[in-house]
Amino acid sequence: MSTIRFCSNCGQTVTRRVPEGDQLPRAVCDHCGTVHYENPRVVVGCVPEWDGRLLLCRRAIEPRRGYWTAPAGFLEIGESMHAAAARETAEEALAEVEVGTLLSVVNVLHAAQVHVMFRARMRTARHGAGVESLETALFHEREIPWDDIAFASIRFALERYLGDRRDRVEHIHFHDIERRAH
Amino acid sequence: MSTIRFCSNCGQTVTRRVPEGDQLPRAVCDHCGTVHYENPRVVVGCVPEWDGRLLLCRRAIEPRRGYWTAPAGFLEIGESMHAAAARETAEEALAEVEVGTLLSVVNVLHAAQVHVMFRARMRTARHGAGVESLETALFHEREIPWDDIAFASIRFALERYLGDRRDRVEHIHFHDIERRAH
Numbered sequence: 001m002s003t004i005r006f007c008s009n010c011g012q013t014v015t016r017r018v019p020e021g022d023q024l025p026r027a028v029c030d031h032c033g034t035v036h037y038e039n040p041r042v043v044v045g046c047v048p049e050w051d052g053r054l055l056l057c058r059r060a061i062e063p064r065r066g067y068w069t070a071p072a073g074f075l076e077i078g079e080s081m082h083a084a085a086a087r088e089t090a091e092e093a094l095a096e097v098e099v100g101t102l103l104s105v106v107n108v109l110h111a112a113q114v115h116v117m118f119r120a121r122m123r124t125a126r127h128g129a130g131v132e133s134l135e136t137a138l139f140h141e142r143e144i145p146w147d148d149i150a151f152a153s154i155r156f157a158l159e160r161y162l163g164d165r166r167d168r169v170e171h172i173h174f175h176d177i178e179r180r181a182h
Numbered sequence: 183m184s185t186i187r188f189c190s191n192c193g194q195t196v197t198r199r200v201p202e203g204d205q206l207p208r209a210v211c212d213h214c215g216t217v218h219y220e221n222p223r224v225v226v227g228c229v230p231e232w233d234g235r236l237l238l239c240r241r242a243i244e245p246r247r248g249y250w251t252a253p254a255g256f257l258e259i260g261e262s263m264h265a266a267a268a269r270e271t272a273e274e275a276l277a278e279v280e281v282g283t284l285l286s287v288v289n290v291l292h293a294a295q296v297h298v299m300f301r302a303r304m305r306t307a308r309h310g311a312g313v314e315s316l317e318t319a320l321f322h323e324r325e326i327p328w329d330d331i332a333f334a335s336i337r338f339a340l341e342r343y344l345g346d347r348r349d350r351v352e353h354i355h356f357h358d359i360e361r362r363a364h
Contacts, residue, residue, distance in 0.1 A: 003190070003191065004190040005190060005191060005192075005193070006188055006189060006190050006191070006192065006193035007188060007190070008185070008186045008187060008188050008189070008190045008196075008209075008218070009185065009187060009188070010187075010188065011187070011188035011193045011194075011195070012193070013193070014190075021313065023273075024258060027190075036190070037223075037256065038259060039223045039224065039256055039257055039258065039259065040224060040257055040258075040259055040261075041219075041221045042221065042222060042224060042296060074219065074221055075221060075222055075296070076206065076221065076222075077220060077221065077222055077294040078291050078294070079222075079289075079291070080289040080291070080356075080358050081287065081289060081296065081356075082356070091205075102284075102287075102354055105263065105284075107261075107262040107263060109260050109261075109262070112259040112260070114224060114257070114263065131203065172284055172354065174262075174263070174264070176262050
């Protein structure tokens with residue numbers, strides 16, 4: 001899975017082996033000694049609600065261009081999870097949200113990602129397409145385009161959101177996705 | 183904060199700038215076009231309990247060698263959060279745990295890390311020092327070495343664990359740590 005071919009510290013070619021005291025093969029630079037660890041990245045987002053409807057965005061970018069998703073994106077350095085969820089919603093759906101309780105944590109193993117989704121309340125009815133979206137829309141439960149949801153982790157989050165809302169509870173839902181399947 | 187000086191794809195020097203369509207400066211390779219994103223890494227661990235006592239490890243490695251911590255370490259690619267918590271406990275404390283509910287999520291902003299801790303139940307009383315630990319021990323609440331806990335995120339998790347146990351609830355606790363302070 002590693003795409004590391006050269007050392008980011010000294011520019012020499014790396015080799016792939018288990019460093020002393022480690023358990024897993026890593027990209028190791030034998031020139032300067034740097035071990036290049038690769039770890040899953042965190043994607044954070046939310047399910048924004050307004051007047052009983054859920055805010056979704058239709059993707060303007062790959063992967064899954066044209067499909068619907070909830071606002072979400074990579075957690076940046078120096079940013080809390082809550083801040084990331086609010087920022088992504090502002091960027092992708094031009095909406096201002098109050099981030100609520102934790103909804104779902106999905107280990108997307110094939111993509112080396114963890115998808116963390118929160119519940120959220122829109123502060124106003126305002127929303128629109130940011131540069132990464134073709135359009136945004138508010139959906140009643142019966143209107144959600146289930147066949148056109150971009151990612152399995154988002155479908156999981158939406159299903160659990162609605163199930164909990166029906167039951168008037170707010171649980172956290174864990175899930176593992178082993179392989180790509182839209 | 184970036185330590186990237188050379189492109190891991192082609193070995194040429196990188197420049198630091200905001201790529202087109204992006205909001206933040208990244209290490210960009212003008213030779214092959216690769217954008218090197220850097221994101222927070224996830225540390226996963228647990229608070230293992232046996233017969234009312236909590237299992238802690240005294241660190242054999244830096245940072246904070248000699249100080250006490252709960253078993254935790256970097257989430258690896260291809261591994262779920264629950265699996266990582268159990269693996270780290272097996273490696274650092276030679277103990278077998280059943281990982282329980284989510285306890286705490288701490289954004290360690292200065293370190294570009296997210297520390298995720300779970301509650302856990304030891305399957306047997308067996309524990310001992312793995313290669314990264316000097317010793318392990320089970321502590322009653324009154325015996326916990328609060329002045330010698332290695333990391334603020336772990337102190338936070340232990341405090342919340344004990345508070346919830348007193349109240350017979352299992353909440354999730356979020357916290358941000360802005361700067362290094364042991």
